[in-house]
Amino acid sequence: MDGCLTEIRTFYSPKELRETTETEINQNKMLLEDYSQWLGSLLRNPESSKDQEWTKKIAELQKLFKTGGKTAKKENKKTSTLTEWIQFRDIMLCADSIGEAEILFEAIEELKSKIDKLEKAKNSIADLEKHGLGKDLLYIVYLHDGVPERIYFKPKNVDFANKFEFAADFSVIKQAEQ
Numbered sequence: 001m002d003g004c005l006t007e008i009r010t011f012y013s014p015k016e017l018r019e020t021t022e023t024e025i026n027q028n029k030m031l032l033e034d035y036s037q038w039l040g041s042l043l044r045n046p047e048s049s050k051d052q053e054w055t056k057k058i059a060e061l062q063k064l065f066k067t068g069g070k071t072a073k074k075e076n077k078k079t080s081t082l083t084e085w086i087q088f089r090d091i092m093l094c095a096d097s098i099g100e101a102e103i104l105f106e107a108i109e110e111l112k113s114k115i116d117k118l119e120k121a122k123n124s125i126a127d128l129e130k131h132g133l134g135k136d137l138l139y140i141v142y143l144h145d146g147v148p149e150r151i152y153f154k155p156k157n158v159d160f161a162n163k164f165e166f167a168a169d170f171s172v173i174k175q176a177e178q
Helices: 014-043 046-050 052-066 098-130
Strands: 006-011 086-088 091-093 137-144 147-155
Touching (some): 014 098, 014 137, 014 147
Antiparallel strands (some): 086 091
């Protein structure tokens, strides 16, 4: 929750933008790997596998996320849930043991989607680099959830250095010697 979801940043070259996007991809891949390992250890837990109801729910949950969250009953919802979630103000709460697996599956799917969007953006930026856009441009980028979605090209003001000048006179008072 420490990242900015919507941001406008200025880059000085397509290379800088591409490198920033690659960094974002790598961070999301590391997070995806962490969550996948967490989910894997949860699914391999011997205590959980003894509970046939839990195992059945996990299998349904895996199928649900593989099909994109669409079920025969709930076509309108993006994802349906197999657990009891309770609305508390603006958040959902769950005490069912399957809830942990459910949020891991959901986070993994979101990360996969984000990585895919980032990869596509990186490829587009690499194509921009190949076209060799001018060096006298600023790239003002609209980032949504860390993914570059729009780029505005702004000419750099070449005369900027000549517009501002620092001029100062210094005076030193000489102290009389005694």
